[in-house]
Amino acid sequence: MTKQVLVTGGAGYIGSHTCVELLTNGYQVVVLDNLCNSSREAIRRVELITDAKVTFVEGDIRDRKLLKQLFSEHRFNSVVHFAGLKAVGESTVVPLRYYDNNVSGTVTLCEEMAEQGVFNLVFSSSATVYGDPTSLPIKEDSPLGATNPYGRSKLMVEEILEDLHRSDSRWNIALLRYFNPIGAHHSGMIGEDPNDIPNNLMPYISQVAIGMRDKLSVFGGDYSTNDGTGVRDYIHVVDLAKGHVRAIEKLNTECGLKAWNLGMGEGHSVLEMIDAFEQASDQTVPYQIVDRRPGDIAACWADASLAERELGWVAEKSLQDMMIDTWRWQSNNPQGYAVAHSS
Template sequence: MRNKILVTGGAGYIGSHTCIALHQAGYDIVVYDNLSNSSREALNRVSALIDKPIEFIQGDIRDADLLQEIFKAHQFFGVIHFAGLKAVGESVAKPLMYYSNNVSGTITLLEVMAAHKVKNFIFSSSATVYGDPETLPIDESFPRSCTNPYGQSKLAVEHILEDLAVSDNHWNLITLRYFNPVGAHSSGQIGEDPNDIPNNLMPYISQVAVGKLATLSVFGNDYPTVDGTGVRDYIHVTDLAKGHVDALRYAEQQTAPVGFMPINLGTGRGSSVLELVTAFTEATGKNVPYQFAARRAGDIASCYASADKAKELLGWQAKLDINDMCQDTWRWQSANPDGYKVT
């Protein structure tokens, strides 16, 4: 069966949106997630949105025995692998946890896939693998380096995938390097629900707007950018989800496996922190008080993608703009001030 997909980490922020996109494209999905940084409620809402139950298996990506059982029970065409820890600060404090989950877990998954001859793999990588680029925009040929264990874990997996492709030429190993995912589903039913204080800018802005947090801290106002604040390539999570479907379609259409293939998913445009704050206020009418703070170690001035390869190979490009990102984020946050917590 060429349309059954295992989605690891499918209850998370990007995974849950991708489940909707996969369903809309005609794929059957099985979600595997340990719920360490996600919510079963997210999948309940996805099921309601697509009007179909989702097969869900709770388990850890390092549990080889459980993965073996799942692959015996299903005939998967491929795997989309989101099951990774993703907080930079936490990775610095707990590097072994990050390498165990993100690297060892991926090796376990790939070993089980190989045993069952399932060799279509879409990997959730990150623009952090580019480190601090010398020029912009960033294309897939740029040198890679990382400044924290989270980024190193993504880069380590990329190296593993490259070596795997050399050793066995039957794999499609499509590595999607995300830039900065933001936004929420247009229904307002699913969105980003970080544990504790958000690590990422957009949920922090929206939690200030909804009154959960008092003030946005803007780290650094002396970068060589349009207004001194950091510039990033923000991409709507719905566009990002569609990129995974297009990557699967690409794998299906190939007459010969592509091996290791890295592809950027970004808009190709950068927005500063203050530009995003202004856009959010204009889109929602909500004021977002902010204060400047010292730069964070490891942060870079500017980062945005060249997305030409995604357009050329996958026929994919981002369609939603900053205004859409802000409106959808606010629709989610205002309807769910406490995220997925069920009271």
């Protein structure tokens, strides 16, 4: 069986780390990425880390002609689908961009997959599909209902994929519901590199620590949590990436459609994260409490036991590992990929 995998959005944060794990496990990787929130340099570094070749194609998943060409040139066994816009706040301002990119793009991809006879798909979903959870920890059968356009776009895609599988049992689809990926590869060569002001907590913390930004804005100090700040389940991006390899292996057993949570299974508040980072990096992170962001919830963490039972996957890296690797990436790459060595 061919071990060729198409990775859409493979030059992004989670995508690049997943490419490392796929290559390390003997897969041939083709990346399709429009570079709207990623860097070609990340792929060059993936190749350096793994001493393996990545076939990179710059393009958009909504480009049907390009997809047709890719599938005709390669014999893919599976597709790992990361390509999507991902900022909660931005999604409330430009929701149509999110529905066009995340939902329409996935429909186009699946249409071409079906036409080419490729039915194994790992979909990059999100814990945002659970909305404001009714109970914690969150299990896969918890009620679904997103609180912002980004989350709704992920939930819509999940529902579309469920309908697709119901209509044609040849489809094997893994819905991987990520909690909050942070950290970086231990080499310090790849990590999270937002194009503009970071939307996620850890790159903002590390950019404050490196001197790129004056202070961190903590959105909301009046939640019903231990210290009033939002609580999330943070997972090391390398652990998350390994979950995708396990998911592809599972698809090859003709598993049908299944959702799995990928998280640590415990929650940490924003202030706890600041403290943990300061300890790991020996840096000070000034912060101020500001108003809540629209669409945010108080607390969210996973029950990831189903992934352990069915995928043989468990998050192994500690919160300290996440902080040390984040700081190594940021201190080695103060400007991210922006001033990278050209290949």
